[in-house]
Amino acid sequence: MGSVGDTKDSRPVDKRNRPLHDLRISLTDRCNFRCTYCMPKDVFGPDFAFLPREELLTNPEIIRLAGLFVQCGVSKIRLTGGEPLLRSDLDPLIQSLSRMDGVEEIALTTNGSILTEERARRLKAAGLSRINVSLDALDDAVFQKMNDVHFPVQKVLAAIEAAKGARIAPVKVNMVVRRGWNEDQIVPMAEYFRGTGTILRFIEFMDVGNSNHWRYDEVVSAKEIVTTIGKVWPLEPVAPNYQGEVATRYRYVDGKGEIGVIASVTQAFCGDCTRARLSPEGKLFTCLFRDTGPDFRALLRQGSSDDDILDVIRQTWRMRDDKYSEQRSELAGRVHKVEMSHIGG
Ligand code: SAM
Ligand code: SF4
Ligand code: SF4
DSSP: OOOOOOBBBOOOOOTTOOBOOOOEEEOSOOOOOOOOTTSSSTTSSSOOOOOOOOGGGGGHHHHHHHHHHTTTTTOOEEESSSOOOOOOOOHHHHHHHTTSSTTOOEEHHHHHHHTOOOHHHHHHTOOOEEEEEEOOSSSSSHHHHHHHSSSOHHHHHHHHHHHTTTTSSSEEEEEBBBTTTTTGHHHHHHHHHHSSSEEEEEOOOOOTTTTSSOOOGGBOOOOHHHHHHHHHEEEEEESSSSOOOEEEEEEEETSSSSSEEOTTTTSOOGGGOOEEEEEETTESSSSOOOOOOBHHHHHHTTOOOOHHHHHHHHHHHOOOOOOHHHHHHHHHSOOOOOOOOOOOO
């Protein structure tokens, strides 16, 4: 029997009446970048203990779990990390997930560092529907200071072109804005992507994890970002594509496309949050700001039946009451949270 508010017994809703629609799967906790706002080197240095390979979910384990999440209402899957392209068995995984009944969309978030034209074509052929490439600046010195591994802008721009060339559409670019680091790149980035069909999305610097030295005064608000761009090229709001869309959309009045702003800090959108997150070792997180969740790898490896696993998914979702972003001022600095590089964006 479903809890009050469930639309169907098989599709749970949580305590705030939010259904389960999206599953973000983090494929690895490793990354070849050390973005200062995500994996700062003082914590993620040479001695950092990443998960051993045998602790990661295998492709068959991910596929089985994803199928069960689909039975609970999931229709969109995003693959993330760490850096998901570091996983060499990515193509067959995408192929299986994209062929699954009930899955409408398979998306990927990547830093683009190893996305060649050939790899982009393979991802598209496997069934990838959408891609987000992260890029925080057009200026090489600023970008290299942020990725902290001397990675050049040009290679990420080439990756964006590779994704477009492979017709993975739409391509979106994620830019985290951190005051004192890259706010002077807002206008150059907008200028570069205006009129190209690529949608640039500005993300407020978030207090994810425990190690990124987050400070409120380093958050550049979505409002400030929109005002900054609007002074150069007037903008007007656009209705969301669907309820619960993370980015607030604006279009250039002169018809040169649109941008998005993700105001997770200054305008919490927990009320519409329908996202579950699976960690590389198979734990389910019902919020980006939690520190743990039920262990599905243990269930899989101890031989649990599909029904047993479905029960755990549904019960976990029904108990969900997360709203960290609405409670940030009370909770910031007082709760332990999973790292963003472990659970993905
Ligand atoms: N490595 C891939 C990448 O960078 O695209 C995928 C994983 S990364 C954790 C996913 C997204 O989270 C990226 O767009 C990244 O910029 C964003 N992100 C990481 N740390 C963040 C923070 N502190 N605040 C806001 N966004 C953050
Ligand atoms: Fe790596 Fe992505 Fe985190 Fe940067 S944001 S360190 S690319 S996981
Ligand atoms: Fe969802 Fe948690 Fe973010 Fe709120 S804080 S939008 S519940 S992930």
